[in-house]
Amino acid sequence: MATPGDLSPLADPTPLSDSTAELLREKILNGDFAPGQRLNEAAMARQLGISRGPVREALAQLRAEGLVYDEPRRGSFVAALTPADVKEIYQLRCALETYAARMISEAGDEAAIGRLREVARQLRAAAEAMDQKEFARLDMLFHSELCRLTENRRLHQAFERHSGLLSTLLRLEVTTQYESLDGLLTSHEEIVDDIASGDVERAQAACERHLDHAIGMVLAMLEHARSAEAEN
Amino acid sequence: MATPGDLSPLADPTPLSDSTAELLREKILNGDFAPGQRLNEAAMARQLGISRGPVREALAQLRAEGLVYDEPRRGSFVAALTPADVKEIYQLRCALETYAARMISEAGDEAAIGRLREVARQLRAAAEAMDQKEFARLDMLFHSELCRLTENRRLHQAFERHSGLLSTLLRLEVTTQYESLDGLLTSHEEIVDDIASGDVERAQAACERHLDHAIGMVLAMLEHARSAEAEN
DNA sequence: TTTCGGTAAACTGTCAACAGTTCGCAATGG
DNA sequence: CCATTGCGAACTGTTGACAGTTTACCGAAA
Numbered sequence: 001m002a003t004p005g006d007l008s009p010l011a012d013p014t015p016l017s018d019s020t021a022e023l024l025r026e027k028i029l030n031g032d033f034a035p036g037q038r039l040n041e042a043a044m045a046r047q048l049g050i051s052r053g054p055v056r057e058a059l060a061q062l063r064a065e066g067l068v069y070d071e072p073r074r075g076s077f078v079a080a081l082t083p084a085d086v087k088e089i090y091q092l093r094c095a096l097e098t099y100a101a102r103m104i105s106e107a108g109d110e111a112a113i114g115r116l117r118e119v120a121r122q123l124r125a126a127a128e129a130m131d132q133k134e135f136a137r138l139d140m141l142f143h144s145e146l147c148r149l150t151e152n153r154r155l156h157q158a159f160e161r162h163s164g165l166l167s168t169l170l171r172l173e174v175t176t177q178y179e180s181l182d183g184l185l186t187s188h189e190e191i192v193d194d195i196a197s198g199d200v201e202r203a204q205a206a207c208e209r210h211l212d213h214a215i216g217m218v219l220a221m222l223e224h225a226r227s228a229e230a231e232n
Numbered sequence: 233m234a235t236p237g238d239l240s241p242l243a244d245p246t247p248l249s250d251s252t253a254e255l256l257r258e259k260i261l262n263g264d265f266a267p268g269q270r271l272n273e274a275a276m277a278r279q280l281g282i283s284r285g286p287v288r289e290a291l292a293q294l295r296a297e298g299l300v301y302d303e304p305r306r307g308s309f310v311a312a313l314t315p316a317d318v319k320e321i322y323q324l325r326c327a328l329e330t331y332a333a334r335m336i337s338e339a340g341d342e343a344a345i346g347r348l349r350e351v352a353r354q355l356r357a358a359a360e361a362m363d364q365k366e367f368a369r370l371d372m373l374f375h376s377e378l379c380r381l382t383e384n385r386r387l388h389q390a391f392e393r394h395s396g397l398l399s400t401l402l403r404l405e406v407t408t409q410y411e412s413l414d415g416l417l418t419s420h421e422e423i424v425d426d427i428a429s430g431d432v433e434r435a436q437a438a439c440e441r442h443l444d445h446a447i448g449m450v451l452a453m454l455e456h457a458r459s460a461e462a463e464n
Numbered sequence: 465t466t467t468c469g470g471t472a473a474a475c476t477g478t479c480a481a482c483a484g485t486t487c488g489c490a491a492t493g494g
Numbered sequence: 495c496c497a498t499t500g501c502g503a504a505c506t507g508t509t510g511a512c513a514g515t516t517t518a519c520c521g522a523a524a
Contacts (some may be wrong), residue, residue, distance in 0.1 A: 015304065015507065042475070051509045052476090053285075057292055064296030072247065072514060073476060095331030095387060103323070139253045154320045155327060158390050247477065274505070283479045284506090305485060305506060 017057035035080035090215040098204045100150045105203040106193040112149035120188045136170045202206045266342045267312035316373035322447040330436045332382045337427040337435040344381035352420045368402045
């Protein structure tokens with residue numbers, strides 16, 4: 001940005017706090033840190049061979065992203081989603097995604113529609129290959145792309161900020177809801193088709209239907225996991 | 233949360249970083265710090281009689297809120313809104329607020345509708361009293377309340393996160409756009425009425441119209457301010 | 465055996481100091 | 495007079511240490 005012909009391959013400009021945040025984000029989303037688990041600043045600093053300063057900044061970053069929360073004078077904990085949280089996030093996603101669908105549909109952005117169709121196709125392929133992990137990834141990617149393709153960074157960012165924790169749940173969703181899988185597939189394809197139709201109302205409605213369906217599945221899954229957990 | 237009967241009036245539990253963030257936020261939104269201005273950590277720490285640690289955390293907090301941005305190894309700067317940013321924020325607001333209007337309308341939440349009507353009434357009173365500052369505050373409050381009354385904290389938070397900087401612009405808006413003032417007033421009241429009608433489509437449409445109108449005004453105002461600034 | 469109280473360890477919030485980089489300015493050369 | 499180079503000041507990124515609070519453990523009393 002500053003100097004066009006900037007040639008400085010030496011000297012890593014990325015602060016330690018950023019790479020630390022990335023590392024912790026990965027570990028949380030990957031499930032290495034369980035929800036509700038306490039995150040010890042000093043221990044992590046020691047383990048990474050750095051001081052507590054960058055670790056604190058990394059935690060502040062993750063807190064802003066909603067991945068961890070703070071209890072004053074007690075420390076940071078990995079965020080845990082209650083059913084009420086899940087409902088909130090799905091409502092927010094509905095607000096963002098239905099609007100994104102309207103935007104793309106109204107603009108008649110052929111490139112964007114093509115991209116969405118491609119992801120939907122890959123999603124079906126993953127389902128037929130019974131690749132659960134890939135299915136969950138592509139499912140999330142479809143919705144992320146929907147927001148990204150609006151070319152409104154803030155809208156996409158608002159989506160990403162809250163989708164992270166959800167993706168840890170979606171990994172389980174597919175395993176428990178095989179019977180609804182075909183409905184999910186056609187549901188995604190319907191969204192693309194209705195966006196392509198240029199009828200903004202239909203595009204919005206398709207998106208809303210899909211999310212209404214999805215939240216029902218996730219809440220049922222969450223309930224199922226909770227009752228199973230209460231057994232042991 | 234931990235101890236129900238917690239009575240410890242002594243010992244201030246609010247960290248220095250939080251109160252520092254609040255102070256800086258106030259100063260930025262109040263215009264004491266100009267957009268693009270550099271924020272010196274050491275200087276602010278000295279001025280507040282604290283060390284740089286809490287100041288850094290406060291800056292991280294404000295950065296997460298979008299009020300400041302960082303240039304690596306150079307420091308923090310007060311965020312400045314380009315017309316493209318303004319457009320992005322208004323689109324995001326449109327996504328959030330139209331959905332909020334739908335939610336409240338669908339739920340038929342009389343208490344929420346009453347609250348919105350009350351704010352709209354105060355807004356008209358401020359306009360008649362020619363109280364520009366109060367008008368700007370109530371205008372923003374109306375939209376904030378619209379999101380808050382959904383009782384979806386994340387939706388409201390997404391609104392608040394991006395409305396802060398806008399409010400610094402809205403302060404100017406009123407001064408330059410007297411002729412459109414009456415349109416703005418009726419526009420707010422229309423939103424309340426259409427929400428109250430229970431017709432979710434009408435509620436959504438009223439909200440969308442209002443924001444389309446508002447962004448036009450703000451962009452024109454921004455253009456006006458820019459050309460005026462180019463003169464000196 | 466259970467509950468209460470006290471003590472010690474652990475952890476967060478905060479501070480002061482160091483290292484490397486960037487920025488500004490003056491001296492130098494064209 | 496203008497561009498360039500070198501130096502010094504200032505600032506960010508990072509570190510290690512200290513103070514106060516919270517947590518956990520252990521023993522004593524009911």
